[in-house]
Amino acid sequence: MQSDIPAPSGQKTPLAMRDYEHISQPPIFTKQQKEKLTEKEIKQRVDNRRQERQTIIADAIKRALQGKPTHLFILWRERDTYDVTCQTLRDAFLLNEGEDFPEHVKVSSVWINEPNLLKPLDTAGLAPKDRQEFDNQIRKQHQTKLDAWRNFLKHEVIALIDPTTKPYCFAIVEIGQTKKKGVHPKQSIYRVVREACVLEKIGSQMVQTVKPKSSDKEDESTDTSPSYSKKTEGRILNAVLDLTLRQVGALYGLPSEVYERAGIPKEIAQKLDVIALCRRKATQGQENIHYALAVRLRANGAVDVLFPDRNNxxxxxxxxxxxxxIFSRVRCDRNYKTVQLKGIELAKFAADVLTQVGDCPTIALIEADVWRNERGEENGGQAWFQLKILPFFVHPDFQKTEESLKSLCRVPHYLRISPAWSMGNIHSPYPMHLGKQLIKDHLCILGVEV
Structure with missing residues (x-):
């Protein structure tokens, strides 16, 4: 569909449509302003802008976590990794030196005191060509390394968490260099760390070891701080923003303001839910993984998830x-049925989601692909035939004029944004993006390489 009106831009853009790049930009002064203002006045305006943006960031995370505190951990082995990650985390909250994190955000650093934790899985001399023997060795080593990581987390991380506040816990974890000559991808500890963290109820984001740029001029008499490449700083920033924004489902402003800009009446926009049905398909060995879930974005910025066969x-x-x-249990039991949804199961899940819609006005976002196919192996020969007249039901209030129908169509288009993504629009509307990324994050536990 062609856009009938331009998406919001410029100063009138709702905060919920802004990204970190915009939020972190200092104010720009014209030549006339620079001539008119004193250095002190300019500095004061810069500080005021930064403090205002600090509040926006803190409120976004607090809103997404629905008021519950969060505890962020930096798990590091090499000092350069710690230094860059720590500074980048402070930058994500726009903190100057000496300033504290928001009161509902606690940050702790933990040194990975056992170097063996970062070593690749031991193949015992077996090669991938050995197939079953190689896979059995990897499986055995996975469990050994998993136990070691869980033991480390229990003693060094869980012990630091305040049980009285029961915060959401997230960790940025250094995992060494993932691509090394002679090391097979299956030897990576990435999925071990992810699984260990979820079993200990910690969200995680992995980063490779940071190395400073080599200096051609080495002078022992000069004490200079190490410098890092733009690529290195960029990947650490991406990791930090993914953990602090995307993994909590944060937006910098209220979604209701976006809906109003799309043309939804204010009284509806302020209580509108947007529910997205999200699915991913992947292959793991002989098994086909096909999983789905629903994500609900509320008008106040809260984000919730519903799994198949769950009621809450x-x-x-x-x-x-x-x-x-869920994926860890599937891996251990090697029973993949619960993560191999067929066409009829997808249709049932979609129906379950829509019948659980409450009193709030709701827009449901469903991809045409697979959900409405009427033939083929993808869908087990089952069809959700109602999806042939899209959208297949619209509240009478929005059937009265063409403009009201268009306002519904603008909502998913305007939601193709993410505060952690500064490279243009994301492919799917935000709640659908969150759901797909959630599944993608954890497929590695099943041995799927995404």
Whole structure:
């Protein structure tokens, strides 16, 4: 469909449509302003802008976590990794030196005191060509390394968490260099760390070891701080923003303001839910993985998730732990039926989601692909035939004029944004993006390489 009106831009853009790049930009002064203002006045305006943006960031995370505190951990082995990650985390909250994190955000650093934790899985001399023997060795080593990581987390991380506040816990974890000559991808500790963290109820984001740029001029008499490449700083920033924004489901402003800009009446926009049905398909060995879930974005910025065969919505920040544990049980039992949804099961799940819609006005977002196919192996020969007249039901209030129908169509288009993504629009509307990323994050536990 062609856009009938331009998406919001410029100064009138709702905060919920802004990204970190915009939020972190200092104010720009014209030549006339620079001539008119004193250095002190300019500095004061810069400080005021930064403090205002600090509040926006803190409120976004607090809103997404529905008021519950969070505890962020930096798990590091090499000092350069710690230094860059720590500074980047402070930058994500726009903190100057000496300033504290928001009161509902606690940050702790933990040194990975056992170097063996970062070593690749031991193949015992077996090669991938040995197939079953190689896979059995990897499986055995996975469990050994998993036990070691869980033991480390229990003693060094869990012990630091305040049990009285029961915060959401997230960790940025250094995992060494993942691509090394002679090391097979199956030897990576990535999925071990992810699984260990979810079993200990910690959300995680892995980063490779940081190395400073080599200096051609080495002078022992000069004490200079190490410098890092733009690529290195960029990947650490992406990891930090993914953990602090995307993994909690944060937006910098209220979604209701976006809906109003799309043309939805204010009284509806302020209580509108947007529910997205999200699915991913992947292959693991002989098994086909096909999993789905629903994500609900509320007008006040709260984000919830519903899993198949569950009756209750849970916060997005908690859903990663739940999904990771589901996948972990599947891996241990080697019973893949619960993560191999067929066409009829997808249709039933969609119906279950829509019949659980409460009193709030709701827009449901469903991809045409697979959900409405009437033939083929993808869908088990089952059709959700109602999806042939899209959208297949619209509230009478929005059937009265063409403009009201268009306002519904603008909502998913305007929601193709993410505060952690500064490279243009994301492909799917935000709640659908969150759901797909949630599944993608944890497929590695099943041995799927995404």
């Amino acid at each position: 919505w849970i916060p997005y920040a908690q859903a990663g732990i739940e999904l990771g544990q």
